[in-house]
Every structure is written in C-alpha cells, then in structure tokens.
Amino acid sequence: MNIVGARPNMMKVAPLMAEMKRHAEIDPVLVHTGQHYDYAMSQVFFDQLKMPEPDYNLEVGSGTHHSQTAEIVRRFGELVAKDRPDMVLVAGDVNSTIACALVAAKENIPVAHVEAGLRSFDRSMPEEINRLLTDAITDLLFTTEESGNVNLANEGVPAEKIHFVGNLMIDSLVGALDLARRSALIQELAIKPRGFAILTLHRPSNVDDPDQLRRTLAAIAKIAERIPVLFPCHPRTAARIDQAGISGLNTWEHGPVSGSGLWKMPPASYLDFLGLVDRAACVLTDSGGIQEETTYLGIPCLTYRENTERPVTVALGTNKLVGSDPDRLLKEALLILDRETADENSAAVPPPLWDGKTAPRIVEVLKQCWRDRQSCCRQPVATV
Ligand code: UD1
Secondary structure, eight states: OEEEOSHHHHHHHHHHHHHHHTOTTOOOOEEEOOSSOSGGGTHHHHHHTTOOOOSEEOOOOOOOHHHHHHHHHHHHHHHHHHSOOSOEEEETTSHHHHHHHHHHHHTTOOEEEETTTOOOSOTTSHHHHHHHHHHHTOSEEEESSHHHHHHHHHTTOOGGGEEEOOOHHHHHHHHHHHHHHTOHHHHHHTOOTTSOEEEEOOOHHHHSSHHHHHHHHHHHHHHTTTSOEEEEOOHHHHHHHHHTTOOOOEEOOSSOOOSSOEEEEOOOOHHHHHHHHHHOSEEEEOOSHHHHHHHHHTOOEEEOSSOOSOTHHHHTSSEEEOTTOHHHHHHHHHHHHHSOOOSSOOOOOOOTTOSSOHHHHHHHHHHHHHHHTOTTSOSOOOOO
C-alpha cells in the first residue's frame, strides 16, 4: 500500500507505482489521504505523472496539524483493518507520512520509508518531527544521500535496515523533462531563458509572521526591479498575504510577462514548474524538494531557511543556504544576477545515485526482503 497525501509525495510515489506494476508478484495499492485536495495541488500531478487514480481516497482535507494527523490515523486505521496490506510505504515528511506509518507499525505491518534519514536538526519544523518519528518506527529505510545514512547510523538504526537507493524525485524529473521543456506555460509567458527568477515560499517560519512575510516580499520586490520574479503561490501563503494586507504584487493570470516585477501566480503544475526551473536564472525557495531539482538541473538556488535537511545539495549541488534574513537574500540574489549567466545550465554533477533508476532499486530491495524474510520485515508475508 503506497501512500500519497501532499503535493511533494506525488513525484516520489509515481515512478514507484509504475515500477511495481511491472512485477507480477507485487500488487500495488495507492492510497491518497486527501491532505492536499485542490486540483492544482493534487489531481494535476496525478494526470501529468500518469499516476493511476487512487484505490482509496481518505479525503481528510485541511486542519490543524494535530486534527489533520489524527484524522488520517483514524481513517487509515479503518482502511487497514478492512484491507490488510503486506507492507505500507510512505514518502517524505508530511503529516500523512507519520500518520500512516504509525497505523501500520501498531498493526505490526512492515513500514517502508522513502527519503529516510534526512535531518534539519530543527525541531521547530513540523516536518522534522514527522521525519524523526517515522524513521523510529520504520522497518525499511530508503535513503537519498549519504547524510541520511550517517544520521540513521547515529540514531542507532541497524545497517541492514538502511538502503541507499538514490532519489525517486529525480526518476520523475528525468522522465518528465522533455515534456516540461515544451510546457504550455513557458510558451504563454514568452519568457527568455535565464531572463527571470522563481520564488516559492510556504514554510510556517517564513509566512506565518506578517512582519517577516512583509519584509521578505519587500526584499524580493527589489530583486524584481532587476528581473521578473515568478511566484507560484502555495494556498497557505496566498492566505497569509491576504491576512497581512500586503499589496503591491502583480497578479498573473494569462499572457506574456514582460519587464520586471514580482508576479504572483496560481500554483504551477508539475511540468510547468519543472520547465520554468530549467530555464530560470535562479530559484529562491524554502521548499525541500526544489533544492534537489535545482541541483540536478544545475540552476542556482538560494534556500531561504536557517538549515537544510538536504546537505548534499549544498556540498555537491547548486544550493546555497542564506538563512531567513531578507537583506541577505537580496544580496545573494543580486550576486547571482551580476554574474554573467550562461545560456546552458551549469554542468553540475548529480549526487550519487540520482540517476533516474531509483524505483527499480527500491523494488529489488523489497523483493529481496520478502524472499529472505529479513528481520526488517517483521512478520511472515505471502511467498513471492
Ligand atoms: C505540506 C507539508 C510540507 C510540504 C507542503 C508542500 C506537512 C506538515 N507539511 O505543507 O512539508 O512541503 O505540504 O505543499 O505535512 N490548502 C489548500 N488546498 C490544498 C492543500 C492545502 O487550500 O489542496 C491550504 C489549506 O488552507 C491548508 C494549508 O494550505 O490549511 C496548509 O496545507 P497542509 O497540507 O496542512 O500543509 P502545507 O503547508 O501544504
């Protein structure tokens, strides 16, 4: 049973569903918790990633962290009681990840976690709590980078449970890049390669405090005097901008973008977003996954946070952590824009195993584990 809940889960689970379907001995079931439910945050990703419709949609919707997590536990618990899977596979660090892992672990059903071991070491982030708790009750831990292996070893996780398999998000990216480069949005915006920047913001630490949000957008407006900044806006951020009464952003709905300015847009689809990132001069973000996509594509990325759980993107990739000071963000962005920007993406070498072949590696591990009845699978399961 493969779980998706929020937007960043989709690109991790899609290649895995496709790979599992190629193996007769695996019968993958897809469960959507419904944590994200808008067309632009959910269905469009199913369509573009060619994911089958979910076998079950728990339709939990929005709520506080605790009510949302509790509701997923309740509804997923009912599903598991009815349709007992041999294994539950969760991805990433969202509320759906910990909620479904918790249900499975208590039911003595083996749990696999994709993107295990990442740590920001900042427990004020809800995602860090989700990561720590999920890994503590997971039987098969699939890691994307060496820091994950080290963190898990430091936490006492036995080596035989940890499998360094690479990055499923890059499987999706590799499969989608050609189409993304021809995306309809790029045509419509009629925007030159390296002639614009992209902004995404949604972390509570950046958007929940109206003052911080106002100062951040003011700094970005200065960057946008130099180059158009496209801002596909997460629903929670759009709501915070309205609540804070912040005005002065251009609202993009249709047509070409010319000249400078900060352009707030609806959330972009997967292909549109990837296509834009691929031709951006730089990306300013507080997201996790975008740090990885920019590293793979060789696009300069400024991460507007005090820490990253993905240090390989800084060590080997194009990512720079700039903290959450708007003045520093402005300074670093102008440095990038002052550099002569080549037409080609920089020849960044992708981190180890970010090669588009992670899904087959994961499936091989799952099959091996089943065959050997390894201790990582806690209970006997159907013979493969
Ligand atoms: C969640 C994840 C975060 C991930 C992000 C990507 C957790 C703790 N956080 O944060 O790690 O980076 O998704 O998008 O799980 N909303 C809508 N429509 C939707 C979904 C959400 O309008 O389809 C609005 C609602 O007002 C909701 C708010 O966005 O209250 C927050 O959504 P939620 O899923 O709770 O958390 P995210 O902030 O999206």
